Amino acid sequence: MHSAPANATVTDDLSPDASSALHLWVILARAHAAIAAHASEDAARHGLTLAEFGILEALYHRGPLLLGEVQRRILVSSGGITFLVDRLTDKGLVERRFCPSDRRARYAALTPRGQELVAEIFPEHAKLLAKVMGGLSVPEQQMTAELLRTLGLQAAGTPRAADQLKHAVHG
Amino acid sequence: MHSAPANATVTDDLSPDASSALHLWVILARAHAAIAAHASEDAARHGLTLAEFGILEALYHRGPLLLGEVQRRILVSSGGITFLVDRLTDKGLVERRFCPSDRRARYAALTPRGQELVAEIFPEHAKLLAKVMGGLSVPEQQMTAELLRTLGLQAAGTPRAADQLKHAVHG
């Protein structure tokens, strides 16, 4: 028995935070997809996936990392990181190294050829991104990055529903 | 013959725009992944993919849309949209309708059951997002959305390398 117009949506009845969050999520997802399309295409020019690219980037900036660390950094599944590092190893760009202090763990590290490739590719890749993101000035980009950093940290820190359930059962 | 430290990175040599864009892209991708993990898990509670969820959301807000419009909106491949609409049709949530003015085209529209489901699910979903995005105040969220909207439009409007090539060949 609502008297709302026929094309009214549930969204109209949301609280301000819920409405704001939903809106931001839609915009964020769309912006991500639009930029990812460019980045992905650029990575493909070198026969690489976006995920592979992310790993190379992480290893280049941080040096050798434990597989688990890479996993958390690029947010891929446990099996996924093994698969990706395998493939990058086959391509001769990455190698595994033993961890002296924990024999379960493995480091992923760039090979010399990997180093070379990244050094060759990255400046161009960054230039492409600068063009794609040219809609915002550098200060605006920095502000956006700061806001998104806060957003991402909060989201990563918020326990997921499944985790909460698990803890409830065990605790 | 650089005199840079051994662990210097290419990033150090980038122009300010390139460096800023690269940084923003990494942060954006990470924030997206962190939030998507929550949204995805919530969608899964109802047996839905994030992409399916996106379609339902679009149809709910905008009413019946041509398949191509949905495709551009949620940025999935041409074959992907057919597959997803097929599956949502199998679930009884969406139906195809003929387009009177163009017999090639098809509309996707929510079925009554689809309408019902969305109306039931969405407020809760939005609340979850509000919790996940609680790291930013509502005004901050609005500012972020505005910045990302500009970013996304620019990225979507920037012709991709492949397109440029194509046009170059034809033009």
Place this chain on the structure above:
DNA sequence: AAAGATTGATTCTTCAATCTTT
């Protein structure tokens, strides 16, 4: 028992080719 990594099966998505209509 828990953490790190790996494997095989499954699912999701894209890609290239095709059909119809404009």
Place this chain on the structure above:
DNA sequence: AAAGATTGAAGAATCAATCTTT
């Protein structure tokens, strides 16, 4: 010829189960 949609094949990522080490 180009746009809209669909199909089947191929690729990429996740999931659940397993193995080793702590």
